[in-house]
Amino acid sequence: MREALARLWDHDLAWSFRRSPVTVAAAAIAFICVAGAVGAPWIAPYNPYDAASLSLENAFLPPAWAEGGRLAHPLGTDDQGRDVLSTILYGARISLGVGLAAVLFALVLGVTAGLVAGYVGGRTDAILMRIADVQLSFPAILIALLIDGVARIALPDDRHGEIAIPVLILSIGISGWVQYARTVRGSTLVERNKEYVQAARVIGRHPLAIMLHHVLPNVMGPVLVIATIHIATAIITEATLSFLGVGVPPTQPSLGTLIRVGNDFLFSGEWWITVFPGVALVTLVLSVNLLGDWLRDALNPKLR
């Protein structure tokens, strides 16, 4: 165990990580964001969804340091008297959850398509890649709006709240798979012609086994980089959709929803309701992006 840790510490990746203060800082901030989001039910001072604990008397309290603020609500409260810090923590939980799930969905879809297209080639490849081309000509948000619209029409009104999050994950995921598919297809074309794959074919392994055991592990490097950066993009897309009102319902607000709700009060002086979720969103996205950039550079032998 100790030896394994030492090996990890000595790994080139770990070394390049240690040497970049920006990356270390980004990782620390990202870790705090994730820990805060995951641990929201235990960390957050209040449960903002517990209607019983809300009272309108506490509405529109400014942050603790401003005049009229209270230490009990360090970042103030919103129009319904919910603690802003707590809503941010709970919101980040939803944002991160949706982001990660969407990325995972896109990754599985894209990697599978890319692997099959690259390995099988021929007509399968042509069809899959044309679908990807068509898909790319629609902006992500349009696709999300489309899926959301269809889901709304197809399902009865009272179930919209339930399906909002799955629909969101599906739409963000679908709009992101092409990038994975293209990258994986490219790497697969290279790996497929390498001699270790031919050796496996001569042994008589099934194509599926070759794809999974030989090709897949060797094309995953770039995928991890894309996935990291995609997490940031997915969180932003989710926020955008929620801001536009087609995303997460206000009963279970994500960071985007919080920003939208707070936006109504921005000009009446209650700036904190929208600014703090905004700052949280920017911090989260920026730190994840910086991590992704570092990972890309560290895994790219040309830049080393």
Next chain:
Amino acid sequence: MSAPLLEVRGLRVEFPTRRGTLVAVDGVSFAIAPGEVLGVVGESGAGKSLTGLAIIGLLEPPGRIAAGEVRLEGERIDNLRGEALRRIRGRRIGVIFQDPLTSLNPLYTIGRQLTETILTHLPVSASEARERAIGLLRDVGIPAPEVRIDHYPHQFSGGMRQRVVIALALCAEPRLVIADEPTTALDVSIQAQIIQLLKRLARERGTAVMLITHDMGVIAETADRVAVMYAGRIVEIGPVREVIHAPRHPYTAGLMGSIPKIRAGGARRRERLVQIEGAMPRLTAIPPGCAFNPRCPKRLDRCLVERPVPVASGANEVACWLYG
């Protein structure tokens, strides 16, 4: 022997890495006379290409010359930078690399690449430069040079492209040409043509050639003298005939024995090739004393601790304790 055209003394090339400094070329000294072809031979990782790159100042950072000096016609060139270095490269030292495809710019006609190089280095007019370029192409054996000069690199075959690269290296009439594996990417039949060409040009023009290759056959065909490199050091240097027929250093002897040879008729099959056990050490683990000692069949106790200094043995110079 006339005054050397190129003199390298105690050249040391280092690569600082996170795990300490790697010494890729270590205490390399040799000289090349005008009109002479010096072969530098060694297996991959022996430091032969880096020696060539260090001489022309093309080491990729973080690689650097850590010690020693390089003199071209008596003038130090290892400490030159920027413009001064560029003027030497091309004008006084021509370079030929292994892959003809990457040595030529695919976007320009070969004529443009040739005349531009000529105009950069020689005081001639544009039309004279073109004339010269056509003459060079004819010299390197390209048929119909008046037509071919306006073609793009991709319109040439591999062998023809390497001829163009040679013309490009020669176009400013350099005194020295450094050729790094010029025939490795080519088929045998083309390789023979290129070897003949290099040899003829060196003789006709009195150009000195530093021929870097892993192929002893190419050296035997082309070089006057040969330096054998191992783990960043020269282990033996001498006239090519001596080195090939009477190698002194155990590594050279092993190398020569390990090359399969064609002997017409007779059952030479199943005859075991001489083999040197093991492999060349990685730069991170060069043994102390003589770098060859772990693989050497004639190892002495001394070889484990003391690094051999080059001594004369007949016409050769050998870095081996068996001789000094």
Next chain:
Amino acid sequence: MASALLRLEEVGRDFDVSRPWLNRVLEGLPRQILRAVDGVSFEVRRGETLALVGESGCGKSTVARLIVGLYEPSRGRIEFDGVVLTDPRRRAEVRRVRRRMQMIFQDPYASLNPRWRVREVIAEPLRVLGLAASKSEIEARVAELLRQVGLAPEDAEKYPHEFSGGQRQRISIARALAGRPDFLVCDEPTSALDVSVQAQILNLMTELQDRLRLTYLFISHNLAVVSHIADRIGVMYLGRIVELADAGRLFSNPRHPYTRMLLDAVPDLEMSGKPRTPVAGEVPNPLAPPSGCAFHPRCPHAAERCRRERPMLREAGDTRVACHAVEEGRI
């Protein structure tokens, strides 16, 4: 004379190297077919080493890949130990005999999966072909194979990048031997290696051949290597065999003008100062091969018939040559 283990009859393989369909339609280009291998016939006898030599693009590697089944032949038939490999009706039987042939590749840096331990690399054929039942059996067999190729059983736990090129090639050989094949197709197994390491691998391959009674098809561009290891040699030019002879004969008395040219081009290590005929020209574009005998534009003996008619591989004394000049007794 030993019986034939492998027999190729008029085997050919085309590759479609056309531009994508849309480009073809828009730019009005025709389909382009590359005849990589055309009308190749030969047999490999039990226990011998047959080498195929030729310059890049002559189709020798394609022949290797056709034999092990990495490519399907476009024409002709391949027969291994009496079983026609190209017969779709005898699938099961073909599968069974295919296990008896394995391949060693050129590039030791690409032929091992970089993310697998050596143990997994060598055990793969054992598992897939069901040759070892238990874990301990696999482990024992991997250790035995490693020892057989001159590596230590402890090396099984390492990753390929921890080995030098020569050691990796040994691992490749161990993997090829894992399925207990009797026929090995070796595609330029030493051309990516340094000479001193090449000698180790060639010696190892000769030893293994004697010990395990292997039959080799050895693909190489290096005539010296081939002269060292082969019993018989086929010389290929632009997808066809132009000469097929015993190794001794080929080097002492080459018949085809191309073989002569190749031999002349080999650098002379002995420095005997033998006179050399300068080699003329280069291999033509395989997409537009010359008419008649593909070698005629470079051949000093070319006549009108060579430009018109393609020569067939015919017995000429104790060798087989595809050359009109030889057939007509002009050379």
